[in-house]
Amino acid sequence: MPAILIIDDSSTNRRIYSVLARRLQADVWVRTFENGQKALDWLSDNSADLIITDYKMPQMTGAELVAAVRALPRHRDVPIVVVTAYDDRNFRVASLEAGATDFLLSPVDHVEFLARARNLLKLRAQHLLIAEKAELLEINLNAKDLLLRESREALAQVIDTVPAFISAADLEGRCVLVNAQQAASIGRQPADLVGQPVEALLGEERALISRRLDQLVLRTSHALAPREEEVTTPAGEHRIYLTSKAPLHDGAGRITSILTTSIDITQRREAEKRLEYLASHDSLTGLPNRLMLRDHLRRELARGRRGDQNFALHFIDLDRFKAINDAHGHHRGDRLLQNVADSLTRLVGPSHTVARLGGDEFAVLQPDIDGPEDAERLARAILHMLTDEDAGPSAPRIGASIGITVAPLDGADPDELLRNSDQAMYLAKSLGGNTVRFFAADMAPRATQRAQMEGELRDALKRRDFVLYYQPLIDLRRNAVIGAEALLRWSHPQRGVLAPGAFLGLAEESGLIVPINEWVLREACRQGAQWRGAGLGPLRIAVNLSPIQFRRQQVGELVRDVLEDSGFPPDLLDLELTEGILIDYDETVTEQMHLLRSLGVSLSVDDFGTGYSSLNYIRNFPLHRLKIDRSFVKDLANDPRALAIVRTIIDLGHILNLQVVAEGVEEGAQLETLRAEGCDEVQGYYFSPPVPADVFARWLAQRDGERAVASAD
Template sequence: MLIGIYSSWLVLVSLFVAMFASYTALDMAGRITASQTRFAACSWLGGGSFAMGLGIWSMHFIGMLAYKLPVPMGYDVRITSLSLLIAIASSGFALWLVSQNELSWRRLGAGAVLMGSGVAAMHYTGMAAMRMSPGIQYTPWLFALSIFIAIGASGAALWIAFHLRRHSSRVRLLRAGAAIVMGIAIAGMHYTGMAAAHFPTGSACGAAHAGADHGWLAILVTISTLGCLSVTLMISVLDLRLESRTAVLSTSLASANEELTYLALHDNLTKLPNRLLLEDRLNQAVQTAKRKNTRFSLMFVDLDGFKCVNDAYGHHIGDALLAEVALRILTNIRSSDTLARMGGDEFVLLTQAHDPADVAGIGEKLLTVIRRPYEIDGHDCMVSASIGISIFDGDDQHQNELLMNADAAMYHAKSLGGDRYCFFEPSMNANAQQQMQLLRDLRLALERREFLLLYQPKFDALTMALTGVEALLRWQHPERGMVPPDQFIPAAEKAGLIVPIGEWVLDEACRQMALWRNAVEADWTVAVNLSAVQFAHSGLTQLVAATLARHALEPRYLVLEVTESTAMRDVDSSMTILRQLTEMGVHISIDDFGTGYSSLLYLKRFPASELKIDRGFVRDLARDTEDAAIISAIVALGRTLNLNIVAEGVETSVQQEFLTRLGCTSLQGYLLGRPVGPDLITEPVPQLTSTGEESSPRGLSLCR
């Protein structure tokens, strides 16, 4: 027998190639399974089959090249190519098998036999490529053992590849360990087969001259195989990274789309459904009610006094209050009901309750929970609610009609003073339409310059000299004519328009006062009323300073009138604002004095220069001794605090004489002068009595 020897470095190279091929095979199995399309899976199966087959075949071929006999060696190219094709086919079958969803023990056994037989066929076909003469003799038990090892190694490889095909945080480390085991098993099969081969003395290699040269073939096969496996593995890694990034991007896009969808259908502040989602659910409720002949209710909830809180403490407090109101309502309704925020301080509740008694119970419960005090960021806040209710009666009602009816009922509840609920009645629609039209017109009134100021004079009670005028806002509507303030001021406060309107009033009054100062050197003052919302606005002092500077008007010619109840609403805040205005040089007047609940302790601290006695005390002065006593007390209090006392609503000579005798500083009323345009303001003309003596003036002279 011819005795052969092994080249140690080629044996090591063959073992490394076996491990590298095993790792590549495991990675290919994972890429096939992770493919999103059938084309991608087929592409990875074809490429993986070639790379894995080439790697196994190369290990076998390098192992054969590592074995040297004392005779010239060579390999038949056609038979060698056939062994490569067998390796590729076996690898393709293995990758296809492990890419299936399931790998039962029966399928694993059959696959191990088929793949092991293919690997063995590859090996012994490759041995036949030497075309030895006489032929190679094999030891039967070693030959059988090599086939058994091939089948066992194939089974282990299939089982490992199937369970390591999914990507995880430790999969590459596990694949590396499995590749070492698989590489050793494959090499073990090869060298067992080689140990089974015996070459009789005198054997000659028929392919020594016709086949490929033994010397350079080992290097060429090693470099080609490692290059092919490396490129395949690199492509796999890059594709995996691209796929991972695509998956992350896809997940991010899906999450972003989901978030955008949520934001499109929900209110960002309260997380409640918004108008869009409410309309969809309302439409579904209408369709379901018509199909099943059932009924449901819609409740329109609008907060009373929210704008005052929002303007007094800032939008962050207002937002927190809205969120708390939403939470209170949610905890007091059924999970099947839908609560939506329409915007601002308006909410809509869609409930399956339809019996009037049940719906009224829900309305009463909501009123109770909403009116309870709130503590927001250290501030005590109070709001109530006006609730309008419409019930779907099964007729051909549209969802917009239901909303309009509930809205009309809500406006009716608000017109009755708020903090109540009202069921819709057909007569409410006309009033609601009028209110909505009024709000629309009011929003355009500033832009169209429909507002104007009239000025009512104030006179010194003793000398009847003109001491000042009070600016009174009027709205000259192009169709309705002169709209009374008590009709549009509440609407302006509700719509949030009172602040810009108040800014216009202040600007116009200061502008006119500056004209009077320049034209006739007027030494009187102009008084401007501040609403509660305007007084609580954070930029009031800056607004006043900027307006005075814009018209070059000295602050001492401006009087700001604040009602007693407004000043007492938040005493500490009022003190700060009034002190800032006083330090600026502006005069402060406490309007409607005597109608609120003032504390003398706070009153003496207010930096006011004037008290205005409410016209309600003056009206019945001649008949009501209690009113006279109250006015006397107010005058005495004003003198003690060194304040000017102004009585408004003077309409008779008896009232004038009584107020003058009590000690009022100034008088104002229709007896002395009605509100007129700025061009009609001048000094009063004394009236002569029948005796020729001057009497109190009966009005203003009109300059035409």
């Protein structure tokens, strides 16, 4: 059962190190002391396999404790790790001269603590085993000549089977023993090396260090604690060894040679480094993860306490990433996340820490700021970089919501800073996204409000609190109402009727958009069938489809079921699709589109011209209409570029035998321009705002009545 001693005047540190030490292996035994003298009193009657001590303690420093431990015969070679918060060479030299084995910088990295402690415990066990064999060797050397020869042969066989490099050099630095494994590493036989200077075995540089350490063993008459050394072999390979040295005595107790043992830990160190990397980095992007970010935040907070430096933490959440991921698939989403990671890293440079916290959340630790203005400048640069349309093809082109905390003002520990920047991010997202907000103390209620709103959305689905408003579609050639677009509204019990902008983003992020859109489709078809039965004529009903539905539902089968249940004619149902559904189409989307076409429904591209418009997808899908986005119609009268875009879309649609619909018509001048350019259909406030079903029916009846009177006159 390995025994580990922990000496630290801080009870918190003793508790943390104890917890870490017990994770090394199941049967480890841990004892703690608050000062060095108590530890020395205990060591006078007991043994330890590893000692971990703080450097700066009252009564006795870590270096003084190390020297005192080394003076105890049974503890001359026990591994000792000194923990210090002072990155000062003098402290390390003092500890080394006293006999320290290794160092850890405070605050201690938990993964590094476990890796180093585990190595030292394994080396301690190996050292005890070799010491036992060396003791057996000394006993055999004092036996009779025959027994001596037999013992040497037996011991040589044992040594040759040990998975380590084992050699011994006399007081002149000549090899008196080399095991087969070490001789083979340089392509020699053990017998050829006996009597040769250690330079023949180790090379000039390593031999110089080995001779100096041998002299240290001779001066102290004590074994040296194991040390790690990096070596380049004659073949050019980079290897890492744990090397220890111990004196060998003759029958009179005189030191006759120095035993050197080196264990190759290269693969183990590489595996540990890989495990450390995996534990602290995101596997998709290669960025530091939340665990490593916490460690960097902890270090920056400690540095700030010593030097009054401020730093900022940017919590970045990509806007509408979930919709993009569901619409285009996880491969596209993963590529986007990797592009965001690369772009952030290039933007901020190596002095900053860029981390992926999970999902579509990233963080940037910005050190050494003069004030909030520095943090806001960086955040604005991040937003610009993410949305820059002029960047290269691998640029992300996605909005983001950024919450910022400034330390130490907004938090005294990593978790508090992360929590507060998260709340600031949610405020930015609630304001429509693609913006920046700093943390303020009153933000906690806002995070609660967001969670409350999601719960209210779920309740609204159960209570059927959603309603559809309808905006008429006008055929410009006949000046007749040919249908209506169904537009979702939430009849909130406290806040009244809410437009989609107030809740649709949250519905997409939470996945509630799927059942909501299914309800919209069913209700629109039911209402259309009811109007048809009431004699209002063959009105076409346009319904928006979410990209998420194409990934989570069999849309074709859903539409078929809805049409059968409602009795609504398929040729009067127009499904409006976003360009995002079509741009990176795959076989699933293609199959669903052709199934919809086979049912007899028509398909339109909504907000055409605002996304990544491509002739390729227009040609490849069975479309019926293009809808010109309202942003182009708005500027039609005073912006020649908007007129040119509208004219191009109308011409393109007609060349491809597609009808063209303009939305957002609010003025007579816009209407006349669209009519002159050959636009087929329009909708907008010029004719009617979106209204409830009963109001739409009355409006339509009144319009038909007025037209009948006008015709009679």
